[in-house]
Every structure is written in structure tokens, then in C-alpha cells.
Amino acid sequence: MIIKHNVQLQPHNSFRTKALAKIFCEPQSAEELSEIVNAFPNERKLILGKGFNLFFTKDFDGIVIKPAMHGIRILRENDRFVEIEAAAAEDWDHFVKYCVDNGYAGIENLSLIPGSVGACPVQNIGAYGTEAMDAIVGVKAVDIPTGGCVAFSREECGFGYRDSIFKRTALYAITSVVFRLEKSFQYREKYIDLHRELEGIPSPTLAQVRDAVIRIRNRKLPDYNLLPNAGSFFKNPVLTEEEKDRLLSELPDAPVYTTNEGQFKTSAAFLIDRAGYKGKRRGMAGVYAGHSLIIVNYGTENGREIVDFMQEVQHEVRQRFGIMLAPEVRIY
Numbered sequence: 001m002i003i004k005h006n007v008q009l010q011p012h013n014s015f016r017t018k019a020l021a022k023i024f025c026e027p028q029s030a031e032e033l034s035e036i037v038n039a040f041p042n043e044r045k046l047i048l049g050k051g052f053n054l055f056f057t058k059d060f061d062g063i064v065i066k067p068a069m070h071g072i073r074i075l076r077e078n079d080r081f082v083e084i085e086a087a088a089a090e091d092w093d094h095f096v097k098y099c100v101d102n103g104y105a106g107i108e109n110l111s112l113i114p115g116s117v118g119a120c121p122v123q124n125i126g127a128y129g130t131e132a133m134d135a136i137v138g139v140k141a142v143d144i145p146t147g148g149c150v151a152f153s154r155e156e157c158g159f160g161y162r163d164s165i166f167k168r169t170a171l172y173a174i175t176s177v178v179f180r181l182e183k184s185f186q187y188r189e190k191y192i193d194l195h196r197e198l199e200g201i202p203s204p205t206l207a208q209v210r211d212a213v214i215r216i217r218n219r220k221l222p223d224y225n226l227l228p229n230a231g232s233f234f235k236n237p238v239l240t241e242e243e244k245d246r247l248l249s250e251l252p253d254a255p256v257y258t259t260n261e262g263q264f265k266t267s268a269a270f271l272i273d274r275a276g277y278k279g280k281r282r283g284m285a286g287v288y289a290g291h292s293l294i295i296v297n298y299g300t301e302n303g304r305e306i307v308d309f310m311q312e313v314q315h316e317v318r319q320r321f322g323i324m325l326a327p328e329v330r331i332y
């Protein structure tokens, strides 16, 4: 395995901010990954996927490890289900396409989310009423402090809304993910926008659902090649009863819904919109005019400018509505 030094991370993050990694490597197997964490016990470590959910504000004084293991294999199947293991460096949307092309149902609503398979459990990616945790049955990883191989069942992954044990602890380098998918598909309404897009199709097929998701996403989201961004910048806030009451007294039309855990949630995009930030630009950073949850980079290579703008949005929303928005994007 080649160990590189002072590697520019700008091509490795979709915000395209500049930073150097002191050490950089791309292990091609779990064994190589183990070797590398054992070889540098005292260095800070960052596991990097395709960089669609993170950006850099300064050089990384440690080792950036970008898993490079590939492969998709069927572990077991019967008439109803198939269990498939996909390696960490597989492109997420290629994997979704592979499943749809083979008639395996369960992750079609997650079409076109940019990133790697290895990152999908980290923030339990979700879209159009589906989350990765709905299909994941296991995750294989290298334990970063010891270099040992570990396996997690779905329950052990501690999944939550854009959350998991992998995100909370940053102690594991995921090497592969095991999914359980259904061999038959019956479309069920999960999300109103998607349902509308499928209007007129009496019994949509898997491919039609995937195409509909792709059409909506292409219409709604900025092209990160033209306008660098990391998708939804903030998480939808979970509110205490007091925060919910204050919000509704300020904004009676705020969308508030109760989660399965009996908490209250509202829309970060709605709050940003009402704070007057939709389409607003400050220097080289701004909120995308077509979607208030997305911060876009108009041309800076300095991640601090993105953070300054993020803090301005957070401050304004907090001042007006008493709610602190938490970033979904990881900032290094």
C-alpha cells in the first residue's frame, strides 16, 4: 500500500475546500486497513468516503484513510429475500442501480444520494420516507484503536435519525455493509412528493420509482460540480415541548410533527426560509435559492468562510425562534 504525505484534500470533498492531509492512504482490504491503523497508533485518524458530507477548514494533522475495497456479493437468498454484502468503496448509487436492475427492493428511494456504501450507515442516509437502516442487517468494520475486525448487527449499529454508533464514536472504519432486500415489490406511498411524481402510474415498478426519485432530485438539488455543496447542511431540529410552544407562538404555521419517540420535530428549511435566508449570499457562501437547507460555495477554497456563514444562519434562527440548528455535515 502506498503511503502518501501532504496530500491535497480539495478533490476529496464536495465543498471543494483546500486542506492538506499529513498522511494519506487507500487500503484495498480489511487487512490493509488493520495494518495501517496499527502502524500509526499515535496519529489522529479520519476515515474518508467520497467527501459528500464533510469539508475541511484546516490541514488535517494525522492520517486520512480512504477505504478502497470493492465488490458486491450475494451471501444468501430464498424466494422472498436476498442478502447482499457490498464493500465500503462501492459507489452508493451504482449499488442502488444494481439492486433495482436485479429486482431487489428496499433502497430504491435512496437513489442518487452521492457517496460510498461505507458511509451509508454512518449517518443512516435517508430520503423519501426510507432510511438505510430499513435494509441494513449488518456492518463489518475495523476497530480503529485495536486494528481488530468487528461485526455489528442492525441493533448494535444504534441507528437514529441521521445517526449511528459509527457517527457518535468515530471508532470504526467500515469495510462492508450487508443489506437484506425483498425480491418482490409492491409500491406503497411513503412520501407525498414522490407519490405525486408517480401520479398516473397505477402500479409503479422498482425502475419507475427510481426514475421518479432521480427526476425529483435533479430538479430540486444544485449540481455539486457547478455549485459545490454537501446536500442538506443542517439536521431537522428535535424540539422540547417548551421550544415547540415558543416556535408555534412565533410562527403558527410552522410544520411540527411528533416522532416515533414522542418528541417534536420541525423543518430546518422552513426556519431558514422564515429567517430570510433563502437565496441569501454572504461573500462566497450562500443558501441555495431553490432549497433553503443547502449551503452552496460560490468560489471560496477556504472552509472558514463556509463556517462563518453557517454560524450567521444559526445565530439568526436562534435569535428569532430560539432554536439552535445543528449541522448534519461534518466539519474538520
Ligand SMILES: Cc1cc2nc3c(=O)[nH]c(=O)nc-3n(C[C@H](O)[C@H](O)[C@H](O)COP(=O)(O)OP(=O)(O)OC[C@H]3O[C@@H](n4cnc5c(N)ncnc54)[C@H](O)[C@@H]3O)c2cc1C
Pocket (backbone or CB within 6 Å): 014, 046, 047, 048, 049, 050, 051, 052, 053, 054, 067, 088, 113, 114, 115, 116, 117, 118, 119, 120, 122, 123, 124, 125, 126, 127, 166, 172, 173, 174, 175, 221, 222, 224, 229, 230, 231, 232, 330
Ligand atoms: C447534493 C447532495 C445531496 C445529498 N442528499 C442526501 C440525502 O438525500 N440524504 C442523506 O442522508 N444524505 C444526503 N447527502 C449527504 C451524503 O450524500 C451522504 O452523507 C453520504 O453517505 C456521504 O457519503 P461519502 O462517501 O461521501 O461520505 P463522506 O462525506 O466521505 O463521510 C461522511 C462521514 O462518514 C464517515 N465515513 C465515511 N466512510 C466511512 C467508512 N468506510 N467507515 C467509517 N466512517 C466513514 C466520515 O468520517 C464522515 O464522518 C447529500 C449530499 C449531497 C452533496
